[in-house]
Amino acid sequence: MKISIIGAAGGIGQATALLMSLNFNNVELSLFDIDDSVHGVGLDLSHIPSSVRVNTYSGYKNINDAISESDIIVITAGITRKPGMDRRELISANAKILYPIIEAIALNCPKAFICLVTNPINSLVPLAARILSKFSIFDAKKLFGVTTLDVLRAKSILEDKLNINVNYEDFYIMGGHSKSTILPVVNDKILKKMDSSSYAYDDFVSDVQNCGDAVVKEKRGRGSATLAMATAALKFVKSLCLAIEGQEDIIECAYVATTNKTISPFLAAPLHLTKTGWDSILIEKKIEPKVESKLLDILAILSDDISLGEKVYDLMSLSTDISNHKSLAVKC
């Protein structure tokens, strides 16, 4: 299995590379960044005994060698928020970074699974889908916005507030990945526990939605979540590897292009993962009224976020000088 991390010299990229080198066996890890300090990251990792082989590549001209024959490509490259900023405000800077990366994938590694971590996920996944479609190689089953961070946060918060052990089967995350579109949905066991405690479902939803802002604020202008984000990327990619290897019962939440345009063309939801990508969305048929009313509000916001990504794609693809996008690529 070959896994490439794009933006590997950045905070999330480095932590993801570390976790992967500690948690995988017999994997080839390809670390790419436009910044040549990525070679130091690779050397640093090489001093940790591991069966994972690490190769490093820097500079945009080497991205093709970095990603060639990858099974999975994890994109963490991008700039991060400052306190008070909304994830949507990252769209133009991060779209310029993402555009040439997705083009390189389309041209060199069109069958790879793409795991996008860069924000704003709600808009960049639709933008990436448009770029891949331009090359006629878009496979909705293989493009994921990684929203596993919300899953980790929901589990930690529930365990802390309700003082119980929570299984991943007890809840899932729907909607998208922004302050007002993250929607955790819990099962009856958790709802009953909430009813008998002073911790209400609405409080839980807003606690999960506010985690990203809180980390950005507490990092005092020096970035956003890296450690939990890398842990989330590891969890998602590990599940994907198991599914690719043929394990049948793998479920993870992610933000994907749905085939059901009536709900939303893009949505975060629990997905059944298979060798060839996700094959079904596993949302309860009977959605609680209080969840349903939140979901309706979220779908309207999501629709704006999706349009934003598609508009930015249109603007960028009008530009005849694609190398202009390339020169703007910066590391995380």
Ligand code: LMR
């Ligand atoms: C998060 O939720 O921590 C990430 O989306 C990063 C951010 O900007 O909040």
